[in-house]
Amino acid sequence: MTMPLIRARGLTRIYSLGGSEIRALNGVDVDIAAGEYVAIMGASGSGKSTFMNMVGALDRPSGGSLVVDGAELSKRSPDQLAAFRNKSVGFVFQQFNLLARTSALDNVALPLIYRGWSAGKRRTRAEACLEMVGLSDRMQNHPSQLSGGQQQRVAIARALAGEPSLLLADEPTGALDSKTSDDVMDIFDQLNAQGITVILVTHEEDVGARARRRIVFRDGNIVEDSQ
Numbered sequence: 001m002t003m004p005l006i007r008a009r010g011l012t013r014i015y016s017l018g019g020s021e022i023r024a025l026n027g028v029d030v031d032i033a034a035g036e037y038v039a040i041m042g043a044s045g046s047g048k049s050t051f052m053n054m055v056g057a058l059d060r061p062s063g064g065s066l067v068v069d070g071a072e073l074s075k076r077s078p079d080q081l082a083a084f085r086n087k088s089v090g091f092v093f094q095q096f097n098l099l100a101r102t103s104a105l106d107n108v109a110l111p112l113i114y115r116g117w118s119a120g121k122r123r124t125r126a127e128a129c130l131e132m133v134g135l136s137d138r139m140q141n142h143p144s145q146l147s148g149g150q151q152q153r154v155a156i157a158r159a160l161a162g163e164p165s166l167l168l169a170d171e172p173t174g175a176l177d178s179k180t181s182d183d184v185m186d187i188f189d190q191l192n193a194q195g196i197t198v199i200l201v202t203h204e205e206d207v208g209a210r211a212r213r214r215i216v217f218r219d220g221n222i223v224e225d226s227q
């Protein structure tokens with residue numbers, strides 16, 4: 001039996017706030033296979049972003065088991081988690097988080113420095129990723145010279161640069177108009193068709209409808225899981 005890319009069992013996250021405990025995740029069990037296209041949905045405070053942060057090793061579980069790409073994340077040191085993020089996960093956020101005084105090409109190539117890649121290899125990979133998202137004619141532009149949709153394309157290219165096994169996108173269209181959102185979602189559709197596992201966190205129904213599986217959180221629990 002093939003091991004799923006993501007396997008959560010009893011996944012729990014508890015935060016302490018003002019002497020009270022907040023259960024952001026309440027014993028979640030879920031499997032996500034390699035190559036899936038999943039929308040994680042729910043109201044604010046439902047646990048959807050907490051779940052994504054756990055899967056992306058940006059936060060640590062309070063309890064339970066979480067295995068992603070063969071790594072049991074709850075047992076990894078901070079350095080091991082950083083190495084895991086660099087190797088296995090590509091992140092796309094609502095705010096593009098690009099370096100303002102740096103070209104699109106160098107923004108995409110930057111994470112590859114931590115892989116120890118040579119300058120030539122970094123440039124070649126960054127060029128390929130920008131071509132993949134339709135920005136071969138904007139490689140030398142700085143973020144201020146790009147539209148919001150183009151900046152998000154650069155962010156997607158940066159997420160793809162390290163050839164991750166998993167692409168995590170947190171409200172990737174939240175700062176975009178509807179037409180630009182459709183264009184960006186077309187890219188996620190194409191990437192998944194190429195075999196990349198895509199997980200989108202979104203509260204937008206039309207964005208969630210683009211995915212092939214929908215997982216809905218409420219009060220730290222999964223209340224819907226449908227194809």
